[in-house]
Amino acid sequence: MLRLDRATYDAIVAHAKRDHPDEACGIVAGPAGSDRAERLVEMVNAAGSPTFYEFDSTDLLKLYREMDDRDEEPVVIYHSHTATEAYPSRTDTGLASEPGAHYVLVSTREHGNNDGPVEFRSYRIVDGEVSEEEIELVDEL
Incomplete structure (x- = not known):
């Protein structure tokens, strides 16, 4: 189960x-081994695409060095789907390289950037196997 504080969700x-x-796309880092999603880091989608996301390799390397220095790890790796449901695509599953992370998908297909609800779901992806989690x-962690 993913425990997430309301401010990070929002x-x-x-x-x-x-x-x-x-x-x-982005990452929520937390203390190594804690499974506590504490520090949101919004990333730039280097692909600039409505159908694919890609972390900028320089930004990602910098973030991993920073997390290492702070004894953190990626607790949540998130991205949005703009035209499909919040379920990992074959590409998403193939690129999932952090077996301990929660993979959060947010679908904005219904309301786009307007007011209205989104579909917000979390998964574990290990060795190509996708399992949804609660x-x-x-209020706060």
Whole structure:
């Protein structure tokens, strides 16, 4: 199960809406081994695409060095789908390289960047196997 505080949830949704019609992406880091999603890092979608996301390799390397220095790890890796449901595509599954991370997908297909609800779901992806998990929203971690 993914435990996520309301402020982080709201920030991920806002990022997905803001970047629509392109896919948004980012990471929520937390203390290594804790499974606590504490520090949201919005990333730029280097692909600039409505159907694909890609972390900028320089930004990603910088973030991983920073997380290493802070004894953090990626707890949540998120991105949005702009025209399809919040379910990992074959490409998403193939690129999932952090077996300990929660993979969050936000679908903005219904309302785009306008007011209205989004589909917000979380998965574990290990060795190409996708399993959906519950999300518990809390006021604070």
